[in-house]
Amino acid sequence: MIRNVENIIVGGGIAGTWMAYQFVKASKSFVLIDAEGHSKSSFVAAGIFNPIIPAKQKISYKADEIYPFLSKKYHDLEGFIHEKVLHKDRISYIIDSLKELNDWAAQSENHIFKDFVIMRNERIADHVISDFGVLDIQETGWIDIPLLITSFRKKLIEMNAYLNEDFSPNLLHFDEKGFDYKNLRATNIIFCQGTAALQNPFTANIGLKPAKGEVITIKSNETIQGSIPQNGVFLVPIGNDLYRVGSNCSWSNLDFNPTSEAKNEIINKLTKWYKAPFDIVDQIAGVRPASLDRRPIVGQLNFHSNAFVLNGFGSKGVALAPFYSKMLYSNIYDETPIDNDVDVSRFK
Ligand SMILES: Cc1cc2nc3c(=O)[nH]c(=O)nc-3n(C[C@H](O)[C@H](O)[C@H](O)COP(=O)(O)OP(=O)(O)OC[C@H]3O[C@@H](n4cnc5c(N)ncnc54)[C@H](O)[C@@H]3O)c2cc1C
Known part of the structure; x- marks a missing residue:
């Protein structure tokens, strides 16, 4: 039987988790497809967040906009998963x-x-x-990312919003209005595959340099x-x-x-x-999943107006995922623009 959802998310690292949490908060329907082993970054990361690059005496990209609000965002997420992950x-x-x-x-x-x-x-x-x-x-x-992701998955399983399986790009079909993947029918698809984006023909050329x-x-x-x-x-x-x-x-x-x-x-x-x-x-x-210009890779893919990517977080997934998942959410639902310096279209 066909199951209709608004969004399919592919990949459940820190990027896919934050994308899914934006949908949870806004009561938008989604299914997250994820299986271990395709790429491996979130489960290895120490989870540190730091607005300064002290050895270079530099401030991190968008530090003023991102860091003063970061703890509150993770604190909210802790409330959803009922675990302490923010230290x-x-x-x-x-x-x-x-x-x-x-x-x-x-x-x-x-x-x-x-x-x-x-x-x-x-x-x-x-x-x-x-x-x-x-x-x-x-x-x-620092954020305990493995605990965050595994606890979040448990919540998604309760919500029937998690598919623990490999995503095969060749099983994805689409028409003007959306996407079919196995028994799923969705309006939007968001690829959050980390470095495995390079093995997916829909995202192979988004500008990653792992x-x-x-x-x-x-x-x-x-x-x-x-x-x-x-x-x-x-x-x-x-x-x-x-x-x-x-x-x-x-x-x-x-x-x-x-x-x-x-x-x-x-x-x-x-x-x-x-x-x-x-x-x-x-x-x-x-x-x-670092990018060629060391900026995140966010926004609409050129093969379909409802296909999106959230990637390129390099060594700063903890700080960047909450901010850019929100930006992408607003782009999808409110048509607000993606910042030019992170828009995936810059690598076209
Ligand atoms: C050694 C190391 C230390 C780090 N330390 C920090 C740190 O201190 N602070 C910090 O902020 N960042 C750190 N990072 C960077 C951080 O890990 C990344 O920025 C972040 O984890 C990227 O998350 P992601 O969700 O984009 O990708 P990933 O974590 O790679 O997640 C992608 C997910 O998608 C799944 N997937 C992909 N393709 C498929 C498919 N076809 N089917 C099913 N599932 C699929 C993968 O298996 C994976 O679960 C570190 C990274 C490394 C390697």
Whole structure:
């Protein structure tokens, strides 16, 4: 029997999850099709959000519009899934030279950074070397993305809105008014497939340039609380003496296999300032859906006026997915424009 829905979402990483949540909030019908293994980014990510790129003394793209509202958005989503996934830990960037200290002393008064950074001349902990002090960054923290996504899926299963299966582009048919996929009939389709977009002929040319990354988990008895030290790599306390450390970036061998090269790179960077003993207990790899110009990829695809894409979140899916899923939702239902600098049509 044919099932009519307004929207089909393909892919249930952080992008597809936020797209689906926009539909939940607006009471629009949808089905989300997702199966593990096609692309792998959200389940690998440390989930950090940070409006500053401290080593480059730069502010993140659209920081003023995105970060002050981010915690509230995740807090709302927590209410829907009934799980705590938002951890508002402060990122403490370790200043590692006198020059950097002087540069930040000047920059921290600059109106661009003023609301986001506070300089502190203290150690985070005895075993974290920070002789030049730290830069505490505001509006930061981390999201437990695997818990968020698995809890969200459970809610969708209750709503009969989740299909745990592979999506095959060759089974998608369309006419002027919408799309047929197996027994589904939908007005709109939204592709949120991460790097697997490259294997889908409808989205293969949207301008992706994927980047592999790896994260390790260490166990250490020396505690760090309420703070995420960062310099070269971050150290995220996730409880039970466990810490996630990462990440690296590579544009070759774009598979999901952990490598000893990445492990050594991450450990070398960590041990420059982390001086407590630790054991490595896990290492995982994924591929970020980065884009050619490092901007998200959002909007209407050229093969059909009701086909859309939400992708290209690179290393910032946590911060960008709520903002751009909302922008895409408004584009679909209210015909508000997509910002030119993220519109998928820029790569035509
Ligand atoms: C090592 C590493 C560390 C990172 N750290 C951070 C961080 O600290 N903070 C941050 O914000 N971001 C981080 N990121 C980036 C973040 O992971 C991405 O921006 C984000 O997860 C992208 O989400 P997505 O939903 O677009 O793609 P994905 O997470 O790849 O999700 C796509 C989903 O679609 C499914 N899918 C695809 N094709 C099909 C198909 N044909 N049929 C069925 N299902 C399909 C996939 O299996 C997957 O479930 C990190 C990434 C890596 C690799």
